[in-house]
Amino acid sequence: MSLVKNRLVGFALIAALLVALPASAPAAGPSGKIIIFHAGSLTVPFADMEKAFEAKHPVVDILREAGGSTKMARLISEVGKPADIMASADYVVIDKTLRPKFCDFNVRFATNQLVLCYTDTSKFAAEINPDNWYQILQRKGVVWGHSDPNLDPCGYRSLMVLQLAEKFYKQPGLYQKLLDNRPQANIRPKSVELVNLLKTGHMDYAWEYLSVAVQHKLKYLKLPAEINLGDYHQDDFYKQAKVEVSGKKPGTKITRTGQSCTYGVTLIKQAPNKAGAVAFLAYLLSKDGGLKILADQGQPPLDPVRVPTAEMKAKLPAELQGLVQVKD
């Protein structure tokens, strides 16, 4: 009996110690897992940010999941997958899918533009230039593609570039003619998958963001500002492009209107690790932290990072107030 009693006392002491220890450790900065859902095109810069942030805070474990921004946002809103932060290639996705039920604010932090990527072994690689690309893409045997417009902003943006090209080069019917030479098999769910297809020679041309082309050392063709969705001064021209993508239910549709590529990031209301998430956001949005990594990786950040209204700025956590400004 006394042996059992001794064992019980021993267990109680150890249990008390184990419970007491964490409480006695001082709360020093972010810790634990931080789950970040982000656009496929942010993979390379975010991987660098993950390394830098984890080096600064060794008790943190950042778990990233990349995909088409529309798909990632729906994973949060429709499927209920837990996430702390959502970074989208199109800030509109966050506004339409996640606000206000899943987030309070939407910080616009980076831009991008669409380019036509290819490699040395692509057909007609030596011939292609900003004046004849839309003719080369119509040639039989040229394999070119883009990502799924229903799952990835880069997908519907690629289609918008083609629509704007029809207007800019004054070639009625160009959009349809181009699509006629792009079978469904050339569509992939995530734009960065196209990089692999280009490099293994399965595809000749792919529509990608400039940052992705730079990061993966692909050859690319820059297009006029009126059609490359990269210049917000051209928003009135971009507005002419409209693409229908799938809605919340199979069979329903939403219309996306052309606009310059603006990336958005937010904190999810139901975040499992709010403190850690806010700390990472503060790092991402600082000029010598995440924003510098973006600039180095060929994706110029917005300066300043912004929210459209003072009302939204008030909803930002205290740590981010100094980093974000109100600007439309």
Place this chain on the structure above:
Amino acid sequence: MAASTASVLLLVFLPLVQMLIGSSPGLMWETIQDKDVLRAIWLSLYASGLAALISLVLGTPFAYLLARHDFRGKKLLESAIDLPIMIPHPVIGIAILSVAGAHHPVGQFLAWLGVRIMGSVTGLVIVLTFVGLPFHVSAVRTGFTAVPERLEKVSRSLGAGMTATFFRVTLPLTWRSLLIGQIMCLARAISEFGAVVIVAYHPMTAPVMIYERFTAYGLKYSMPVAAWLIIASLILFVLLRWVSAAREKRP
């Protein structure tokens, strides 16, 4: 023993039953009328069927070799045929795409022939054959090993050639294991996702569509497709099993 049986049955049947009863009848009816869903299920069954037939033709002689002959390097060959089972599925897809790409001699040869692998039914069937072949070979080899070689030798000594011996002595004794091999290969091919999604996202097979619907619309709209795929597969397998059982009853 009872607890073990109960656990196994629960583990297997609970998710299946949930899948089948989880969607409302209205949604199930709506889903089966969707042309894309019908096309995806048909593609899954058709491409897997092709893969199973190719495995039958290519794999059966190989299984016979493994069952009947001993040679140096046999153990290596046996491990090699099991490799597709152990390789992670996305890796299979990436490997096949790399070999079939423009930078590889095989890929260049295929391009010269005009054969397209990426995003085509051809590529799909190649992937499904790759993953299904080991299952067919395993099952058939077991069947061949069970037939005493003595019987075949007697047939040969009576004057029958190798082919005649195979079709008149070996096959009648092992056709059931060939059928089982086909069922295993078919089952494996229908459920393949990781390798397929890399080689051919379009045209969409049923597992790819289920995943796409799950990520785009959520659980509610992907479950009916999964349920219909399970029902279609169940019907197919019950039919195949019935064919093999029916023959057994004949005197």
